[in-house]
Amino acid sequence: MSGKQDSDNLTQTSAPLLISSAWRGAVTGPTIMKEIVLQRTVVICNPDGLHIRPAAALAEASRRFQSQVSLLYGERRVDGRRVLDVITLGVEPGHEIVLEVNGPDAEEALDVLAAILASATPPLPGEPHSDPKAE
Amino acid sequence: MKLSDFVVRNAMLPNLVATTKDAAIREMVESLRASGQLQNTEQDNIVKAIMKREQLGSTGIGRGVAIPHTKHESVERLIGTVGVSHVGVPFESLDNEPVFILVMLISPQDRPGEHLRALESVSRHLRDDMFCRMLRQTTSAEAIWELLTEADGHQPGR
Numbered sequence: 001m002s003g004k005q006d007s008d009n010l011t012q013t014s015a016p017l018l019i020s021s022a023w024r025g026a027v028t029g030p031t032i033m034k035e036i037v038l039q040r041t042v043v044i045c046n047p048d049g050l051h052i053r054p055a056a057a058l059a060e061a062s063r064r065f066q067s068q069v070s071l072l073y074g075e076r077r078v079d080g081r082r083v084l085d086v087i088t089l090g091v092e093p094g095h096e097i098v099l100e101v102n103g104p105d106a107e108e109a110l111d112v113l114a115a116i117l118a119s120a121t122p123p124l125p126g127e128p129h130s131d132p133k134a135e
Numbered sequence: 136m137k138l139s140d141f142v143v144r145n146a147m148l149p150n151l152v153a154t155t156k157d158a159a160i161r162e163m164v165e166s167l168r169a170s171g172q173l174q175n176t177e178q179d180n181i182v183k184a185i186m187k188r189e190q191l192g193s194t195g196i197g198r199g200v201a202i203p204h205t206k207h208e209s210v211e212r213l214i215g216t217v218g219v220s221h222v223g224v225p226f227e228s229l230d231n232e233p234v235f236i237l238v239m240l241i242s243p244q245d246r247p248g249e250h251l252r253a254l255e256s257v258s259r260h261l262r263d264d265m266f267c268r269m270l271r272q273t274t275s276a277e278a279i280w281e282l283l284t285e286a287d288g289h290q291p292g293r
Contacts, residue, residue, distance in 0.1 A: 084200075089255075
C-alpha cells in the first residue's frame, strides 16, 4: 500500500523481494530461461511526483530489458512501459510504489528501474542511468 | 479533476496549421493568449519555458499524442488547450512517430499537486483509443468541447 514517507528517512528503495523463480522449458531451440519475479518498494522523491518525465524515463529504460515491468499502487497495476498508464496512477511525491519485474534479466532491471523511479531528477533521454551497484 | 475544469473552451485548435514542433507550441500558446488567458507580454517567455521543458525530454509520449507543458509565474490558475493536427507534427516522440493530438498545460509554479492531477486526468483520457480516434476526427472546437465534456462524464472524478 502506498503512503507518505518520513522525509527524514528517504530510504528510497527497499531490498528486492523475490516473488517467484521458476525454470521455463524451451519453447523454441535449446535455450532454457529462468524466470524471476522481483519486487521493490520505491519512494517517489521527485518533487512533482510520478509525472511525464520520470514515467518516460522509466518506459525508455524498460525497453532495454527483456523482463516485463509493472507498477503497483494501491489496488492498481499498470505496465511500466506505457507512459500514459503510469501517469494515470497520480503518484504524489513522498508516496511509495511497488516496482515489479518479471523475466530473465529481472535483477539488473530492478536495480536500474528502481533508481530511475526514486531519483529526484530522472536521466535525460539517451543518457545512461547510473548503476546503483557502482556507488 | 475534469478536463473541462482547465481546458479553455475558446482556445482549442481543431486544425493545427503548424507542421513543426516549435510552430505547434507557438500556435497553441498564441491561441491561449488570444483567448485572454495569458498576458501578452508573457507569450514568448511561456513558449521558451515549454521548449526548455521539451529539451529535458519530449512530451511526445507515443501513440500520436503530446502533452507539452510548463509551470509559469504569470498564470494564476491551471489552464490548458487541445490541438488536433490532421497531418501530423514531428515531435521527437518516444516512438519516433508524429503527433496528432496535443494537450498543452500551463500551471502556476506553486501548485505541483494540481499539475499532477491535471496530467493524470489528461492521461486517463488519452490512453483510451476510442477517445483519441474520435478526437482526431473532430473538425470544430465545439466538437472537441462536446467530446471532452462527454468523456469527463464517463470518468470518475478526483
